Amino acid sequence: MFFRDVIGQEEIKQRLILEVNEGRIPHAQLICGPEGVGKMPLAIAYARYISCTNRGETDACGTCPSCVKFNKLVHPDVHFVFPIVKSAKGKREVCDDYIADWRPFVLNNPYFNLNHWLNEMDAENSQALIYAKESDEIMKKLSLKSSEGGFKITIVWLPEKMHPVCANKLLKLLEEPPEKTIFLLVSEAPEMILPTILSRTQRMNVRRIDENNIDRVLQTKYGIQPADSLSIAHLANGNFIKALETIHLNEENQLFFDLFVSLMRLSYQRKIREMKMWSEQVAVMGRERQKNFLGYCQRMIRENFIYNLHQRDLIYMTINEQNFASRFAPFVNERNVMGIMDELSEAQLHIEQNVNAKMVFFDFSLKMIVLLKQ
Ligand SMILES: [Zn+2]
Numbered sequence: 499m500f501f502r503d504v505i506g507q508e509e510i511k512q513r514l515i516l517e518v519n520e521g522r523i524p525h526a527q528l529i530c531g532p533e534g535v536g537k538m539p540l541a542i543a544y545a546r547y548i549s550c551t552n553r554g555e556t557d558a559c560g561t562c563p564s565c566v567k568f569n570k571l572v573h574p575d576v577h578f579v580f581p582i583v584k585s586a587k588g589k590r591e592v593c594d595d596y597i598a599d600w601r602p603f604v605l606n607n608p609y610f611n612l613n614h615w616l617n618e619m620d621a622e623n624s625q626a627l628i629y630a631k632e633s634d635e636i637m638k639k640l641s642l643k644s645s646e647g648g649f650k651i652t653i654v655w656l657p658e659k660m661h662p663v664c665a666n667k668l669l670k671l672l673e674e675p676p677e678k679t680i681f682l683l684v685s686e687a688p689e690m691i692l693p694t695i696l697s698r699t700q701r702m703n704v705r706r707i708d709e710n711n712i713d714r715v716l717q718t719k720y721g722i723q724p725a726d727s728l729s730i731a732h733l734a735n736g737n738f739i740k741a742l743e744t745i746h747l748n749e750e751n752q753l754f755f756d757l758f759v760s761l762m763r764l765s766y767q768r769k770i771r772e773m774k775m776w777s778e779q780v781a782v783m784g785r786e787r788q789k790n791f792l793g794y795c796q797r798m799i800r801e802n803f804i805y806n807l808h809q810r811d812l813i814y815m816t817i818n819e820q821n822f823a824s825r826f827a828p829f830v831n832e833r834n835v836m837g838i839m840d841e842l843s844e845a846q847l848h849i850e851q852n853v854n855a856k857m858v859f860f861d862f863s864l865k866m867i868v869l870l871k872q
Contacts, residue, residue: 499542499568499608501557505738506711507536510704514544515556523548523649524700526672526681530688531704534737538655539608540704541682542568545576545651548680564646571601574645577652578604579636581612581626581659583619592635593628609738612656628660633667640676650679657683658690665692672698706736720745750787751816754794759822765866766829777860788855792846796839802827803835834872841865 501511517523529537543558546568550558558565567573578600584591593600596619603610603618616622636652644650654660660668672681672695683699685691709731715738716727722745730748734741757780764773780788798819804812805820805827815823830838841862848858 499539499546500560501543501547503608504536504539504543505609505715506707507540507704510540510702511543511556513702514540515547518544518548518553519555523680525675525679526683526699528683528685528688528691528696528699528701529704530685530701532706532737533611533686534609534734534739534741535704535707536609536738537684537686537704538604538610538653541653541684542571542604542608545653545680545682548651549573549576549646549648551648564648571605575648575650577636577639577650578655579628579632579652580615580655581628583616583621583624583626584629585621591629592632594635607742609742611739614739626659628654628657628664630661630663632661633664636671637667640671640679644678648678650676651682652679653682653684655684656687657685657695658687660691665695669695669698707738709734709736712736712738712741716741716745750790751794752818754791755816755818755822757791758795758798759826761863761866762826762829762870765863766870768867773863774860777856777863780859781854781856783855785849785852785855788849788859789846792842792849796842799830799835799838799842802830806831829870831872834869837869837872838866841869 501515504511529541531537546558546565547553549564549568551562551564552559558568564573568576571578578597579593580596580600582590582593582596588595590596599618603615612626613622616624616626619626640650640652654668657665657668668681669692671679675681681699683691683695688696688701712731712734713724713727716722716730717724720727722730726748730741730744733744757776761773761776764776780791783791801813801815801819802823805815805823813820813823845858845862849855
C-alpha cells in the first residue's frame with residue numbers, strides 16, 4: 499500500500515506527507531471516518547512513508563529495505579492490533595496468533611470491514627474484541643529496541659473494540675509514550691473510545707471518497723464499463739467497499755441469470771445430455787452459492803408469474819431479466835407455479851443435507867421438462 503494506491507483523499511495525503519517532511523509527526527493520531535473511505539490504506543501508506551529510508555516528495559520509494567518489508571507487511575517495527583475472536587481450538591488469543599491470516603487479507607484488499615475480517619477468521623456471528631491480554635503484547639513489543647533505528651509504529655484497527663483493561667494500558671502508553679513510537683488509531687466509532695484516550699490523540703477525519711475517483715478506479719483497475727462505473731460510483735456514496743460489493747453482486751447476478759436461462763431452455767427442448775453438463779457446471783460452485791442460486795431461481799419464477807398477471811409495479815427485475823420474462827413468463831402459470839416452487843425448495847433442502855449436488859440439479863432439470871409443459 500502506497501499513497502498512490504489510496505483512492506482519492508488528496509488533501510489528507512498532502513497533510514500527512516507534510517507532517518513527515520517537516521519532522522512533526524504526532525505520536526498518536528486518530529484516523530476516523532465512515533466505512534470504506536480508505537482509513538486503513540491511508541494508515542498503512544503513511545506508516546510506509548514514515549519508515550521509508552529513501553522517501554520521495556509524494557510517496558515511499560518502494561525499494562529500500564523498509565519498503566521491501568512493507569510489501570509483505572512484515573516490518574519488525576510495525577505492529578498491527580485488531581479485533582479477534584478467541585478460539586479455544588487453536589489456542590488463539592492475541593493478534594499475533596492471527597497474523598498469518600491478517601497479512602494476506604490486508605494485502606489482498608485493504609478496503610475491508612469487520613464482517614469481511616470475521617469471515618476470514620471463520621467467525622461469522624461472533625463478537626470480535628481486542629482482548630485484555632493484547633495490551634501485554636503491545637507493551638512487550640514497544641519495550642524492545644527498534645530493530646531498524648527508526649520509529650516503532652503501532653496501527654490499531656478499530657480501537658473502539660478494545661477491552662477496558664487493554665484501553666487503560668494503552669492510555670498509560672499514550673500518556674508517557676516511549677521514545678520514537680507512533681500510534682495510529684483507525685476508528686469508525688470514535689465516540690466509543692475512552693475520552694481520556696481521545697484527548698491524547700490528534701484527530702483526523704477522513705471524508706467520503708469523491709465519486710469521480712471511485713468511477714476512475716472502477717474503470718481502470720476493475721475494467722467496468724463507463725456507463726456502469728458511473729452509476730455504481732454514485733450509489734456507493736463515497737464508500738469503496740460498497741462499490742466493490744455492487745460489482746460482485748452484479749457478476750453473481752449475471753451468472754445466475756445465465757444459468758437460469760440455459761436451464762429453462764434445455765429443459766424445454768429436452769436436451770438431456772446438455773442438461774447433464776449443466777448440472778455438472780452448477781455442482782462445482784460450492785454449497786453456499788448453490789443455495790443462493792436456488793434462491794435466485796425461486797425469485798425468477800415468482801417474478802415471471804407476477805409478470806403474467808400484468809402487475810408491472812410489483813416486478814423487481816433487471817432489464818435483461820425482463821427481456822427474458824417477456825418470452826418466458828407464459829410458461830409459468832397457475833398450473834405449475836406451485837410445483838416448480840416445491841421442487842426448488844426440495845432441491846434447497848437436499849443441498850443443505852449434502853446430497854450430491856450433480857444429482858440434485860439434474861433431477862430438478864428433469865422435473866422441469868414435465869412442469870414446463872403444464
Ligand atoms: Zn522506501
